[in-house]
Amino acid sequence: MPRYYDVRHVAGEATSIDIDNGVIESASTSFFDRAVVRVLGPSGWGVVSVDNYRALDLDRFIAEALVLADLTGERVELASAPYRVLPVPPPSDDPRQFGIEEKTQLLSGVEAAARGPSVRNTRAVYTERHETVRFASSEGVEYAYELGRSGFNVLAVAEENGVVQMGYERRHAVNGFPLRAGVPCGEKARETAIALLGAKAANGGRMRVVLDPELAGVFAHEAVGHASEGDLIREGNSVLAGRIGERIGGPGLTIVDDPSLSEFGFDPVDAEGVATVRTELVRDGVINAFLHTRETLAAVGNGQAGHARGMPGEVPLVRMSNTFIENGDSSYDECLSECRDGILLIGSRGGQVDPGRGMFQFNAEFGYLVEGGELGGMVRDVSLSGEILGTLHDIALIADDRRMHQGYCGKGGQSVPVGDGAPHLLIENAVVGGSGHD
């Protein structure tokens, strides 16, 4: 007999439209149906992932998973945790009210807006996904909900005298339809690509930097979020392990993960039936809590469950959802003037972290030199790296203009939608990378 089992079944459809240099390359809908059955044996987990799940087969999958659980030697315990399903916010603008033809036309408008002088390639991609999630466990927890996400990205590639640069914009929403107002994104991608043709490569070195809200959100995600994940803490693979209560940054710095917010990383309930709640990873500069599943909460403590997320058919892991730095009491103008000489970094091309080593890296889409507290010339290919334990102390100013951005985060081969956000930040002594040498 299993000590516990649950089954999470996700079925739905995904639409994608791809317009490349004015040609509708594809506009199609596909269907998916996957489930994961988890069973707790005498020691650890046995898990079976299946396509085309039929509830009739559950007993067979439980039996098979119990056999697989015999491979394990780690005694897994589950902490008890509150159950709750939040109402899914009603669509602000439901993409399903439009046919795929109308969506293709709208996307075409976004793509056309990215064209211009020196622009030699434009591409726009729309994605829409609707899921029905059904969950049941041996503890009697049962729920079902439907959730939709849609969004688009647009790319402009400009070329002049052998220099090739790109501008890239994306907008995604949970239960919304950002494509309807997408044309300005196409224009912005074009403007960025063309402006970057005249930008200089950034010089690497230590300097003061100002991060825009998008990049500062990625900073929170990479520098603090991953290292706060309970599975990494349990494995001893995070520099934050054992540091609850320690000061990591100045007063006024609060970093939060909140899957209950209706931003892009929203979950009405987590992937093991636990209520989703706000968790303050850092509160007023002090390490306050970790992100947990029921298993890692039992093993590690300090924090709360409700942060289990998984792709359809995959084992849920400890994941971030909506991760952000709370507003401070400074302003963007003050960040710039206090920066005096440095770089303003804008937008994100992604990042990565080694949580055990405590090193992170992320890349801006572009930047501007700051000279005497004023914006100077544009720079390209500028990145920032640092050490988790030192960098947060170097945050000198936190503005009051937080915005959230949407992206996808990969871990253990699984990609989940996330929201990242922050106000503008001024950071002292940052390690900036760039390919410039002058």
Place this chain on the structure above:
Amino acid sequence: MDTIDAILKAASARSDEAEVYLSTGESIGAELSRNRVRIGQAGYGTGLGIRVFQNGRVGASSTNDPSRWEACLDAALAAMRLADPLPWEGLPAPATLPSTPLAFDPSLSLEPGTVADLLASMQSGAASHPEAVVTAGSAGLAHSHVEVANTHGLRYTETETHASCSIEAIAGTSTGYEFVSSHSLDLDPAWVGEQASFFAAFGVGGEPLTPADYDLVLSPLALASLLEAVFIPALVGRNVHAGRSRLADRLGETVTDPRLSLYDDPHRPMGPGAAWFDAEGVPTRRLDLVRDGVLEAFAYDLRTAYRYGATSTGSAVRGGYGGAPSIGFHTLVLEGPIADVMAEPAVYVRSIVGAHTANPISGDFSVEVSNPCIVDGGAFVTPVRTAMWGGNVFDLLSRIEGVSTETRVVGEMVLPALRVAGQHLVG
């Protein structure tokens, strides 16, 4: 009549041509948490992909559920009507292909005991550097079966086996990671464990680095991540003709050091993407992309080839179960001038944090080096605390000093370590 025939029959009544791609797979695996097995897993996957063609328009759809093929076909036909027409000269007719399996090991069966043995051998390898402890690891075995068929009577099948294992270790705040994957059970899990714990243990107490230009030795892992982010996409026909490749106008020109060659070798036995036919049923062949530094070819699938007056290079691949075909590679091999790359002082770049943030068009990057260390006289001498590296992928391939004799498989590539001169590092 089986499902594939039923789909092709129904599709040919409603379109000029149709293609069905059916993949199924089974897997078994287990994961370590620290030094104990925490989870045992099995998976059963199915993917059905349908493409239909009419007057140069193509539509595609996919599903996990072959019994719902009618809805999938309707969706593919709807997509076809929406797509813009492009030059199209038809799906391939059947050809006679060798029947020898290229990526199949009959002795690889999905046994829990084999998975347990892989994990145990990795752990014992890791124990050879006791300063380091294992944080996580995994091992897995899989069988996959693929069938591609079209309305011209083409129907090919292929069965593959897979085995893989990976492990992470830490000593203080120095981390190490290693993995291996193969189509057979010839892998060496003890070596995987030993490598991960060696890099974790060796990296303890790294020295600061003076910002300057250095010679670097890129491990195959580091080289793979830079090639994947920039150089490989620039060889994809669709990117080339869409204006997203810096190599677009350079066919016949020298684009790397004249001693470097890069080719796709789909028939290399047990190569990572070994196959006699591609995802559209086009017979595969060796494709010389860069020969002695000269750019010789780009990769094409049928659609991009017809569109731009080229020939398919048999380079269509599919990601996951039922994914639509796109241009990719089977077994990319990089060859260069053999040298003792670690003989002279250099900074060894084991892997890179943030390679995916490189600018895919210009090739410029600025990344953090994982496990940097000084090498000299063929040995690892001193660990380096941190190193941030800014450069350009196209430039660095023109500044190489040599490559190692030993190669390894990383993703779909077979790569040596590569020594490159004059790269700027910031400590």
